[in-house]
Amino acid sequence: MTRRKEVFEPAEPGHVRIYACGVTPYAEAHxxxxxxxxxxxxxxxxxxxxxxxxxxxQNFTDVDDKIIQRARERGEDPLxxxxxxxxxxxxxMRRLGVEEADHYPRVSQHIREIVEMIRVLEQKGFAxxxxxxxxxxxxxxxxxxxxSGQRLEELMAGTRFETDERKRNPMDFALxxxxxxxxxxxxxxxxxxxxxxxxxxxxxxxxxxxxxFDFHGGGMDLVFPHHENEIAQSEAYTGQPPFVRFWVxxxxxxxxxEKMSKSLGNVVGIDELLERHPAAxxxxxxxxxxxxxxxxxxxxxxxxxxxxWQRLNGAFVELKAxxxxxxxxxxxxxxxxxxxxxxxxxxFLASVNETPARFDASMADxxxxxxxxxxxxxxxxxxxxxxxxxxxxxxxxxxxxLAVLQRALAVFERLxxxxxxxxxxxxxxxxxxxxxxxxxVMELLLEVRQEARARKDWATADRIRDRLRELGIIVExxxxxxxxxxxxxxxxxxxxxxxxxxxx
RNA sequence: GGCGCAGUAGCCAAGGGGCUAAGGCGGGAGUCUGCAAAACUCCUAUUCGGCGGUUCGAGUCCGCCCUGCGCCUCCA
Numbered sequence: 370m371t372r373r374k375e376v377f378e379p380a381e382p383g384h385v386r387i388y389a390c391g392v393t394p395y396a397e398a399h400x401x402x403x404x405x406x407x408x409x410x411x412x413x414x415x416x417x418x419x420x421x422x423x424x425x426x427q428n429f430t431d432v433d434d435k436i437i438q439r440a441r442e443r444g445e446d447p448l449x450x451x452x453x454x455x456x457x458x459x460x461x462m463r464r465l466g467v468e469e470a471d472h473y474p475r476v477s478q479h480i481r482e483i484v485e486m487i488r489v490l491e492q493k494g495f496a497x498x499x500x501x502x503x504x505x506x507x508x509x510x511x512x513x514x515x516x517s518g519q520r521l522e523e524l525m526a527g528t529r530f531e532t533d534e535r536k537r538n539p540m541d542f543a544l545x546x547x548x549x550x551x552x553x554x555x556x557x558x559x560x561x562x563x564x565x566x567x568x569x570x571x572x573x574x575x576x577x578x579x580x581x582f583d584f585h586g587g588g589m590d591l592v593f594p595h596h597e598n599e600i601a602q603s604e605a606y607t608g609q610p611p612f613v614r615f616w617v618x619x620x621x622x623x624x625x626x627e628k629m630s631k632s633l634g635n636v637v638g639i640d641e642l643l644e645r646h647p648a649a650x651x652x653x654x655x656x657x658x659x660x661x662x663x664x665x666x667x668x669x670x671x672x673x674x675x676x677x678w679q680r681l682n683g684a685f686v687e688l689k690a691x692x693x694x695x696x697x698x699x700x701x702x703x704x705x706x707x708x709x710x711x712x713x714x715x716x717f718l719a720s721v722n723e724t725p726a727r728f729d730a731s732m733a734d735x736x737x738x739x740x741x742x743x744x745x746x747x748x749x750x751x752x753x754x755x756x757x758x759x760x761x762x763x764x765x766x767x768x769x770x771l772a773v774l775q776r777a778l779a780v781f782e783r784l785x786x787x788x789x790x791x792x793x794x795x796x797x798x799x800x801x802x803x804x805x806x807x808x809x810v811m812e813l814l815l816e817v818r819q820e821a822r823a824r825k826d827w828a829t830a831d832r833i834r835d836r837l838r839e840l841g842i843i844v845e846x847x848x849x850x851x852x853x854x855x856x857x858x859x860x861x862x863x864x865x866x867x868x869x870x871x872x873x
Numbered sequence: 874g875g876c877g878c879a880g881u882a883g884c885c886a887a888g889g890g891g892c893u894a895a896g897g898c899g900g901g902a903g904u905c906u907g908c909a910a911a912a913c914u915c916c917u918a919u920u921c922g923g924c925g926g927u928u929c930g931a932g933u934c935c936g937c938c939c940u941g942c943g944c945c946u947c948c949a
Contacts, residue, residue, distance in 0.1 A: 390949065405949050435947060517944080519876050540945095566947080588949035589878070595948090619949070620878080626941070630948055657897080658886070663879075663942070673885065677897045683911080731887095739887055743896035753912055761905075827907060834909075845910050852911095 379583050380614060384422045387413070388574040388613075390587035390595070391427040391473070394454030395436045398461045399636035400655070400666060401588075401622040401629045407652060408619055408660050408736070409586055410467045414788045415732045426577045427470040428570060429455050431477050432563050437552055447553050448477055461639040466648045466790045474573040476564060480555045483564045483572040486606055487544045487557075495605040499535040501547030501560040507540045510601045516616065517593040542598050544568050567598040571612075575603065585613040589621055590628075620663040629666065637666060646671065649793040653678045656738040656789060678791070681742075684749035685781045685792045690852075691756055692774055695766065701775035709769025717755040721777045724748050728784050738789065745785050745792075752777050760848050815844070815851050822846075 379385045389409045392402050406427070413423045431451035440447035459469070476483070487503055490496040495509045507513045513521050521540065543565035548554035554561040564572075574582065580603075587596060596616065603612035621628050624635040642651055654674040658664045692698040705718060724744060731740035755774070759766050785792035814833060821829040834844045841856045 392949070393947085399949095401949055403949090433947085514876090517876065519945080586949090589943065590948060591944095592877075593944055594946095618878095621943070621949075623942080628943070628948090632948065661878085662886085665885090670885075673898055676899090677885090680897085680912090687912090737887075739897090740895070743887075746896055750913080754914090757905080757913055822907080825907070831908075838909095843910075846906080846908090847911075848906085 377583075377615070379421065380581055383420075384424070385416050385584070386578040386582035387423065387425045387584040387586065388570070388578055388582060389425065389427045389470070389585075390570060390591055391429050392455075392458055393430040393433050393435060394451045394458055395433070395439045396454065396631050397636075397638045397640065398454075398458040399629060399631070399638050400642060400651070401636065402458065403462070403465055403467075403639050403651070404622055404655055404660075404664070405586055405588060405619050406462050406467050407465065407655055409470075411656065411738065411789060412584075412736055413468075415736070418783075418788060419729070424472075424578065425470040426472045426474065426574065428573050429473055429475045430566075430569060431455065431475045432553060432569075433476075433566070441551070451475075451477075457640075461643070464643050464648060465639060465651065472577050474577060476569040476573075477553075479569065479573050479576065480564070482576050483568055484545075484555075484557050486568065486572045486575075486602070490544065490602060490606055493605065493608075495602070496544055497537065498545075498559050501545075501562055502535070502543060503545035503559055503565075504536055504541040505544050505598070505602055505605075506537055507542075507601065508538055510605050512604070512610075513540075513601050514597065516597050516600055519593065519597075542567065542594065544602065567595055568602060570595070571599050571603040571606070574599075575607070575612075580607045580609055581611060582613060584615050584617050586617040586619065589618045592616075592618055617660070619660045620658075623663055623665045625665065625667065646675075647793060649682065649791050650675055650678050652789065653681075653742070653791040656791060657742055659735075659737060659739055661735075677746075681746055681749050681785070682792050684753050685778075685785060686794050688752050688756065688774060688778050688781065689794060692771065692778060695771060697771045697775060698778070699775075701779050702772040705772035705776065706769040709767045710773065713755060713758045714770050714773060717751055717777075718773045720748065720751045721773060721780060724780050725784065741784075741789065742791070745781070745789075748777065748780065752781075811842070811853050815853065818844075819851065 387409065389405060391406075392398065409425060409427070413425050416423050429451070431448060433451075436451050437447050440450045443450070455473075455475075459473075463469075487496060490505065491498065491503065494506075496503050496505050498504075507521060545557060545559055545562050545568075546565055547559070548561040548563065552563065554563055574585070585596070585599075600612055604610040623629055624637070627633060627635060629636055650671075654666075654671060655664070657674060657677075689698055707715065707718070710718060724747075727744045727747075728741050731737045731744060734740070752774070759770060781792055814837070818830050818833045821827075821833070837844055837853070838856075842853055843856050844851055844853050
């Protein structure tokens with residue numbers, strides 16, 4: 370509430386309570402929705418990694434003007450339509466690798482709590498009923514405007530739209546709307562009707578998390594009036610501010626210079642994106658910009674992100690393959706034997722060891738995921754360098770050195786894989802029957818090519834590589850054999866597989 | 874009109890009073906290699922939209938201005 374960064378300690382020791390504004394499910398989910406969902410799932414994992422218990426609640430506003438309108442256009446039941454799109458959203462999130470929240474409360478399931486809250490607000494004199502509608506009287510709440518930095522007088526003066534003349538003040542907002550014919554409605558002390566826009570988040574967050582919970586999230590576009598109104602009605606209701614300790618507002622995803630939004634019709638669906646790109650890449654793109662900054666989405670941005678991501682993910686995939694080839698891709702040994710390490714090994718060990726602390730420091734500073742990713746880039750560079758060092762050295766790889774590499778792999782898996790979800794070995798491997806078949810065929814082809822190379826039959830070896838390149842498959846030779854991957858422009862899910870090759 | 878957010882290298886993007894302004898992409902020069910690619914090494918911002926001010930010291934704080942965006946009506 371200070372509009373600044375502060376040192377965080379949860380209100381309830383060891384337990385962090387979070388409410389993230391979810392979606393109004395009336396159309397296909399787009400990446401603008403993915404950003405906050407991803408952000409909160411990552412924050413939750415980070416806090417869990419730090420040892421906190423986390424309760425994450427994300428609502429579905431399934432009673433709403435747009436849903437009703439859409440349902441009417443299609444001759445469908447509004448709640449059924451909302452339920453369908455909510456499922457679509459959850460499925461898209463799942464495929465993006467976003468873990469489910471602890472609760473997904475829906476407005477339609479919490480009418481009782483909402484009505485009760487409005488009743489108390491009316492009783493306390495913060496709300497008034499007119500012809501079956503109930504409004505919140507903003508003049509009764511002196512702090513109104515504290516979140517968005519606006520003053521009531523200015524808001525009143527700046528009113529440029531027609532207001533309902535039954536309101537006492539232009540800025541008063543609806544808590545309850547009287548039923549209109551054909552709309553879903555519920556009984557209430559003011560007659561049949563449905564909740565206004567802001568009240569559901571107050572009622573449901575208080576029901577699931579209690580007053581004074583730690584974080585409340587949502588897009589920048591919700592600061593005013595949605596969150597401002599939530600504060601007003603919630604603090605008026607409980608009489609014990611603060612309703613929320615920290616507000617976390619994510620920047621919007623833009624298309625070119627404009628906001629991506631359903632009403633502008635310039636959205637990029639998550640489903641559509643996931644058909645063409647690995648989830649890990651999309652996550653990388655989204656997390657490589659700090660959550661508060663706006664993010665311009667475009668094919669060029671995606672292509673550039675892909676180039677960086679491939680080096681990072683490649684370091685991880687290659688490290689894993691390196692260890693697997695030596696039968697050492699299992700759990701790391703307790704402590705690498707320092708006596709078995711040369712200078713480069715000791716330096717690499719030090720880097721590996723300091724990575725978690727550096728990562729932690731980045732995330733602890735306002736969830737700075739771009740800096741956290743930069744820490745992983747550092748580790749990637751050093752891992753590649755150390756592997757190269759080992760291969761160029763005449764001597765074989767020592768046990769202590771494998772132990773350090775194992776430790777590096779564990780760091781990658783924990784922070785880049787589990788926590789951020791931007792590293793994925795399979796991302797790459799492709800999925801499904803055709804990918805498997807392709808893998809088999811490629812193995813055979815690389816075997817034949819390897820035989821040609823052994824004979825120094827460069828013409829044949831190059832022909833195989835060049836023709837595959839034309840087909841969108843890149844072949845790379847390494848000291849330990851050849852590997853292949855799909856080119857960026859290939860349509861199938863990317864691949865990065867190891868061919869058999871001859872092993873060193 | 875009011876309020877809010879942002880403007881950092883060719884591009885993306887951290888940093889929010891004081892070590893040489895992170896990291897990525899792109900570019901340049903090397904190393905390795907049958908070649909190619911990948912990877913690695915080095916280089917690529919005396920300067921942070923503009924002008925003033927505060928301070929021993931300012932991308933960083935304050936004021937004004939310019940530009941872009943968001944909100945004030947449904948939006949993550």
